[in-house]
Amino acid sequence: MQTALLIEQILNGLQFGVMLFLMAAGLTLIFGVMGLINLAHGSLYMVGAFACATVAAATGSFWLGLIASLAAAAAAGALIEVTVIRRLYDRDHLDQVLATFALILVFSEGTRWVFGSIPLYLNIPPLLSGAIPLPGGSAYPLYRVAIIGVGIAVAVGLHLLITRTRLGMRIRAGESDREMIGALGVDIRTLYTVVFALGAALAGLAGALVGAIQSVQVGMGEPVLILAFVVIVIGGIGSIHGALVGALLVGLIDTLGRFLLPVALAAFMGPSAAASIGASLASILIYVFMALVLAIRPRGLFAAAG
Amino acid sequence: MSRETLISLVIVLALLAIPLWATAVGETFYITLATRMAILALAAVGLNIALGLGGLVSFGHAAFFGIGGYAAGILASHAFNMEPLPFGLPGTNAMPVIWATAIVASGLVALAIGAISLRTAGVYFIMITLAFAQMIFYFAISWPAYGGEDGLSIFVRNQFPGVNTLDGLTFFFVCFGLLMAGLLLFSLLRDSRFGAALQAARQNERRLATVGIAPYRIRLAAFVISAMVTGVAGALFADLNRFVSPSMLSWHMSGELIVLIILGGVGRLAGPVAGAMLYVAFEYFLGGITERWQLFLGLLLLAVVLFARGGVVGLLAGKARHG
Helix, strand or coil, rough: HHHHHHHHHHHHHHHHHHHHHHHHHHHHHHHHHCCCCCCHHHHHHHHHHHHHHHHHHHCCHHHHHHHHHHHHHHHHHHHHHHHHHHHHCCHHHHHHHHHHHHHHHHHHHHHHHHHCCCCECCCCCCHHHHEEEECCEEEEEHHHHHHHHHHHHCCCCCCHHHHHHHHHHHHHHHHHHHHHHHHHHCCHHHHHHHHHHHHHHHHHHHHHHHHHCCCCCCCCCCHHHHHHHHHHHHHHCCCCHHHHHHHHHHHHHHHHHHHHHHHHHHHCCHHHHHHHHHHHHHHHHHHHHHHHHHHHCCCCCCCCCC | HHHHHHHHHHHHHHHHHHHHHHHHCCCCCHHHHHHHHHHHHHHHHHHHHHHHCCCCCCCCCHHHHHHHHHHHHHHHHHHHHCCCCCCCCCCCEEEEHHHHHHHHHHHHHHHHHHHCCCCCCHHHHHHHHHHHHHHHHHHHHHHHCCCHHHHCCCCCCCCCCCCCCHHHHHHHHHHCCCCCHHHHHHHHHHHHHHHHHHHHCCCCCHHHHHHCCCCCHHHHHHHHHHHHHHHHHEEEHHHHHHHHHHHHHHHHHHHHHHHHHHHHHHHHHHHHHHHHHHHHHHHHHHHHHCCCCCHHHHHHHHHHHHHHCCHHHHHHHCCCCEE
């Protein structure tokens, strides 16, 4: 029984990590190419979840909702890039933080205005509503396995996009020398909009996928955003590989910490004290991990050059 | 008297005038509003030491604000319940002791956070201070002893020797006095040798190192002092609301503190005061008209960042003499 529970928790950790990767990949890509810190990334996650929930409720199809989430988040991303973000590229980080913080206020209040404060619910599609058996007799929800699959597919896809395509070549060139690729005739403004919309679409996808497990509500993006920051700080800002490794580490450490710490502490103290102290310690575990990584490697595990 | 000094004076006197006017016309609610302005201004003055003088964009100052608040809440709750603290120390409801505790506690936490975060710079620093503040936020939520997610009430406002802090106007003067002390500290620091080194570290780190001053220690000291001032403001804020909750530690609070400084003017003496007055007034008047005031705050903020850099003080007193 205990092993089955452990396997289940490891899978939960992987699923959480994969989710964080979808968020962190966009953040780190945007920072790597444009040098921009985007707090409003969590709002794009929320936009994706709301678009999916609305379209799925209207049409009855989760899959149409998923497409809508990608489209809506990418469109919202492109819109804010053209209207606001574009003006921030050569500003200092303080201005970027403030302007994107302002965008969060606008997105959150705007969404609350349109949809109200009551959470929406999104059903898992029937195709994925089953469970797969685990060794030891328990079962694991198929939907969560599918999320892990989507995450792996996105990671592979991004890797191929960046190493094998013309767009990826331009992204890499933009990371190393943006003036040079401008001089070589690449339309940087469009490239930036495309990269931003790509990152936004990934965030929207994450929001839609998680929306079916949790409730869809205003403010859902912010805790995820901060965890995604932790992920890219651990992985090294600007590195997609770092984001993947960091996301899986954070997902596993957080999930397993919540599961194992109370059990481990119960060996020393009463069960109720172990449960409460264990929960408190588990909630700060990933930050302690981040501090440790930074103490050893201040620029993260996979620091990009420069 | 330079133009900026004059404008600083006008801003501070305007803040002082609000509760006096409110008392004269019997609108005591505005005293609370002015007290809120003074306390948030003090918190932002603290952040302005790190952000304005040192260029350290701390996105985690809510941690120190909240720690100050919890210092007040925890000491007062032990005094109220007559329970000793660890090591047999008694609780207290004397403000000076609470402030000292808030200063020490936020200073120590800032030392730990700063020592790690200041190894990095730029975006890393922003994200790491945010992450550490979030760590303390989650800890406060999951630690059940002092209210956890529900927060902790302070049943009777804490006392300052010799005055009656239950009176709104008196409590305003206590807060205003501390704000003046904070502004004095800011201006002394800014004009000191330490302040010169700190500002030089912001402007050109390599040059500072060339003349033999290590930026790391200077920045760490500034970060700790900055946190201490914000911590005192947190203790006052808890006393104003007679309530402490994890929301004081939330990252929205950190964002708000930065917003106050930007609205007022980064690195300017009276910037945080002007910013806090504007913010609280905006929150109150627009909040009275529409529930969606944060939407308009967001739009205003976007406009300030994109088009009106320098904030209120910058608008009134012109650009700062030194970048």
